[in-house]
Amino acid sequence: MDIRRTGIIILVVAGLAAAIISAGRFHQPVSEPMPLGAATGVRVGYPTAVAPARPARPLTISIPAINVAARVEYVRTDRQGNMDVPADADNAAWFEPGYLPGATGNAVIAGHYDKADGSPAAFYRLSGLVPGDIAEVSDENGAVRKFQVVRVESFDSAEFPLDDVFGPADTINLNLITCSGTWNAAAKNYSRRTVVFTRLIPE
Structure with missing residues (x-):
């Protein structure tokens, strides 16, 4: 698979980097809330809330509806500025x-x-997914996140909507491509x- 990525550097630098700087949504540490009662030293009887696991690099993806269970490689762009592809066709990237x-x-x-x-190959049956189907991604921290299919679309390779697929968003999304x-x-x-x-299914 060879996704034409004309203008990807502009997207990454101007779009994603701006989101990182302005919102701190990648790896920027998040301040921990003070435990209830810590300021006064008074022990209270309410359960302590458990914060969601911080996102980390993905390790595997499984999509039960189409029998996908694949390792996840990490890729950047190739010499032509396209998103690179997994070295192993049975893996995702x-x-x-x-x-x-x-x-x-x-x-x-x-x-x-x-x-x-x-x-x-790994995503041979991807187009067969329908809204409501689930994709599960495990990460380096041991967390497993479930994402629910919202919609499935097909685009001409010369008219690929880069920003809609790769750019910033107000929701937690995972877009799968083949x-x-x-x-x-x-x-x-x-x-x-x-x-x-x-889109992520909240825990």
């Missing part, structure tokens, strides 16, 4: 310069549609991209 799954914004995980011999359409042997590329838009 997280776009490392972007958002972490579980952080506010559009995290992106992509996968191959098929292999060089034409056999199915190739679709027809194969262009000369360009060694598929004509379309399938994007599954998902």
